[in-house]
Amino acid sequence: MSKTVLVSSASHFNQLLGSTKILVTDFYADWCGPCKAIAPIYEQLSAQLSRPQKVTFVKVDTERQKEVAQKYNVASLPTFMIFKDQHVVSTVQGADPRKLSELVKKIAAEADSDGLGGFGEASDSGTGWLGMGLPKGYxxxxxxxxxxxxxxxxxxxxxxxxxxxxxxxxxxxxxxxxxxxxxxxxxxxxxxxxxxxxxxxxxxxxxxxxxxxxxxxxxxxxxxxxxxxxxxxxxxxxxxxxxxxxxxxxxxxxxxxxxxxxxxxxxxxxxxxxxxxxxxxxxxxxxxxxxxxxxxxxxxxxxxxxxxxxxxxxxxxxxxxxxxxxxxxxxxxxxx
CATH class of the missing domain: 2.60.120.470 (PITH domain)
Structure with a gap:
């Protein structure tokens, strides 16, 4: 089951920004061929790297959510923006699977290691270093x-x-x-x-x-x-x-x-x-x-x-x- 969230309004987008450390955003349109081509890669990254309250993947339909697209000056499709602590830290324009994958995995790994205390103490930020990838859904x-x-x-x-x-x-x-x-x-x-x-x-x-x-x-x-x-x-x-x-x-x-x-x-x-x-x-x-x-x-x-x-x-x-x-x-x- 997909973990990607479809943004329904500007307020919904703002709520998502405030509820997760990393927000990975796909600005797309239904008529955009390259958007459709890279969509399966984006969904795969979402399934692998989504973490509750840490890494969230969303999609913004620029035809329906023009207010959000205009606020972040989206001028070409697809555009991928990565927000950390509600601020844009990276942008990828165009359907470049390799660049998108490398960037998202790097930032997701940083989210796993940010702000962690030693010796396994519980933390909202996660549990740090992993020796292997996580199975889908866990x-x-x-x-x-x-x-x-x-x-x-x-x-x-x-x-x-x-x-x-x-x-x-x-x-x-x-x-x-x-x-x-x-x-x-x-x-x-x-x-x-x-x-x-x-x-x-x-x-x-x-x-x-x-x-x-x-x-x-x-x-x-x-x-x-x-x-x-x-x-x-x-x-x-x-x-x-x-x-x-x-x-x-x-x-x-x-x-x-x-x-x-x-x-x-x-x-x-x-x-x-x-x-x-x-x-x-x-x-x-x-x-x-x-x-x-x-x-x-x-x-x-x-x-x-x-x-x-x-x-x-x-x-x-x-x-x-x-x-x-x-x-x-x-x-x-x-x-x-």
Whole structure:
């Protein structure tokens, strides 16, 4: 279903301007051949990049909405204008698919990263860096993670904790560095998590609202230091078990006796070679009303003794807000 909004009046356009950070506008006319030619590209961009209250795509029929077209001096068709915080920041005249696509994707990416606090705190501006594109019809809902209730078992304290995994920033390993500068001058914090005594990790993720979870994006960027032995190199997760709607984190022994909601085995070719990210598709029918997840990394890919995770993103749909406090178990954890 199209996410593009057809502007019905000048006041409607002004209302849209004030309700989103980025407004991508297509000024067109029904008689305009080039407008019709580029329309499918525009709709595709709209489906891929629309974000509630962040990036909105609209169409303005210049024959019907002459007041809007005149206000912004539209002299040729098609004309695409991109507004940021209610101000025009870019204009593309003519049906140039490549130029339009590059410009819109660039500004949409900026909208995802503008004004974000660290460590996954909820923000109206979004949840920052993404290692993979979003599937059509779903959003990055990582801002719904209740960071105050996160729990990560068997994590090496020399590395980042659970909040690090939901940090809004791009992993330092993708920026050519080994860590991020800390508050103490001359120090670096390792902005990823690694397991401690063995390759297993157990992460409890509570949410601020019930979610429909479509998939998880896990980023893991192991690096091999010169001279390091094979078993000293951290591994990417291989076998993962997920448990939905638990009231608290599971113990490792307890997990052996509890049937997971879903078990996943990742292959080496599943990982994106550029961002070090894998998309974990969930059995959507089993993750419809999710108040919490437990992610259990059972083992890693390789001969190492530790597993590394740099970032974790949650993709799906937001549901109703829950009252913070004790989590309630919702539905049958093992049934369809």
């Amino acid at each position: 959003d990055n809902v990582t801002d719904q993670v209740d960071v105050r209730g996160l729990d990560l078992l068997n994590a090496d304290s020399n590395f980042g904790g659970a909040r690090t995994l939901f940090d809004a920033s791009k992993p330092s390993a993708l920026q050519g560095g080994k860590g991020k500068g800390s508050a103490q001058a001359g120090e670096e914090t390792k902005d990823w998590a690694e397991s401690d005594t063995d390759e297993q990790l157990m992460l409890f993720i509570p949410f601020q609202s019930t979610l429909k979870v479509h998939s998880l994006h896990i980023t893991s960027l192991p690096s091999k230091d010169i001279g390091a032995e094979a078993d000293e190199v951290p591994m990417r997760p291989k076998t993962i078990q997920l448990y939905s709607n638990r009231a608290h984190v599971l113990g490792f022994e307890e997990a052996d006796d509890v049937e997971p909601t879903q078990a996943i085995t990742l292959q080496q070719e599943d990982w994106d070679t550029t961002t070090g990210t894998v998309k974990v598709d969930l059995r959507y029918v089993k993750f419809q009303n999710v108040s919490s997840l437990v992610l259990f990394v059972v083992d890693g890919e390789g001969d190492g003794e530790r597993v590394r995770i740099d970032r974790l993103r949650v993709v799906g749909e937001k549901g109703s807000k829950r009252e913070l406090g004790k989590l309630e178990k919702i539905g049958d954890e093992t049934g369809e």
